[in-house]
Amino acid sequence: SNFSNEGIVFTVTLMLAGFAILTFSIGIVIDAISNGSLLELLKERKMLYKIARLRNHFVIFHHNEYTAQLARQFRLNHIPFVVVDSRKDMEEIAREHRYPYYVSEEAFTEVAFLKSHLSAAKGAISLSKNISDNITLIASVRLYEKELGRTPLLIISNAETQYDKERLKKLGADKVVAPPSLMAKRVSAMAIRPDMENVLEEFLYKPDTPIDMEEVYVPEDSWAVNRALKDLHLRDRMKVSVVGITEEKGRFIQMPSAETVIKEKCKLLLVGNQxxxxxxxxxIIQTTRPGDL
Incomplete structure (x- = not known):
């Protein structure tokens, strides 16, 4: 007697609507569980949580044989990395090639950059065999870092020809590797000096090796400019040898003598311990001669 007919109708309608919504929601949950989409979402959330904790890592875009080999070397040298590729079977690929972190998204999208935590990365690596993919990725990364206002990322890419290599560098890549050129040089080294190839494999390409190789740029205001190599005392003071010099115009001097004069803006190829x-x-980068020399 306390409810009017209109009130009873409204209450019943509200109850039926609530029951319908509850039934519909349960159906969606059951469908998600049966189709595996809920499980996929939980897996992705767990992966993204792990990636979000990374710092100074590398983000490798595009999965292929180059990526698989690079990932193996990164694991051996304990370098953190994330692999990004749009393939739907990235979980299986990651399991097969032992990728610790992966993102299944289109490489050059902002979503991929966010999920791979590119903002906290040390560098981006694009290893697509399609030059257009590498160009798009490099341009997108450079725009993204400008939006963030962060220091430039180290961008490494690959190219099949010397022309494409120069194009990628002009577009913003810091380092570009040309596999055909590298293979030709390495095979040539094997043919001319087979023993030298064994030395490279033993000391330069293995992790935790006591010997390292690095190229050092000589700025124009360096005190070493216009001085002979012997004046730097690299070999007797630091146990470091200069095995090559790349001049500003690109000319390479192999095994320079102690009397070789260092020119501004050249690069010294050093071999020694880290x-x-x-x-x-x-x-080398100091503007005045160190007192202990």
């Missing part, structure tokens, strides 16, 4: 090379770099 501690010695680090010390040599600090000395």
């Amino acid at each position: 501690k010695g090379i680090s010390r040599a770099k600090r000395i």
Whole structure:
């Protein structure tokens, strides 16, 4: 007697609507569980949580044999990395090639950059065999870092020809590797000096090796400009040897003598232990001659 007919109708209608919504929601949950989409969402959330904790990692875009080999080397050297590719079976690919972190998104999208935590990365690597993919990725990354206002990322890419290599560098790539050129040089080294190839495999390409190789740029205001190599005392003080010099115009001098004069804006190819090379770099970039030399 406390409810009017209109009130009873409204209450019943509200109850039926609530029951319908509840039934519909349960149906969606059951469908998601049966189709595996809920499980996929939970897996992705767990993966993204792990990636969000990374710092100074590398983001490798596009899965292929180059990526698989690079991932193997990164694991051996304990370098954190995330692989990004749009393939739907990335979970299986990651399991097969032992990718610790992966994102299944289109490489050059902002979603992929966010999920791979590119904002906190050390560098981006694009290893597509399609030059257009590499161009798009490089341009997108450079625009993204400008939007963030962060220091430039180290961008490494690959190209099949020398022409494409120069194009990628002009577009913003810091380093571009040309596999055909590298293969030709390495095979040539094997043919001419087979023993030298064994030395490279033993000391330069293995992790935790006591010998390292690095190229050091000589700025125009360096005290070392117009001085002979012997004046730097790299070999007797730091146990570091200069095995090559790349001049500003690109001419390469192999195995320079102690009397070779260092020119501004050239690059010295150093071989030695990491501690010695680090010390040599600090000395070379100074504007005044160090007192202990």
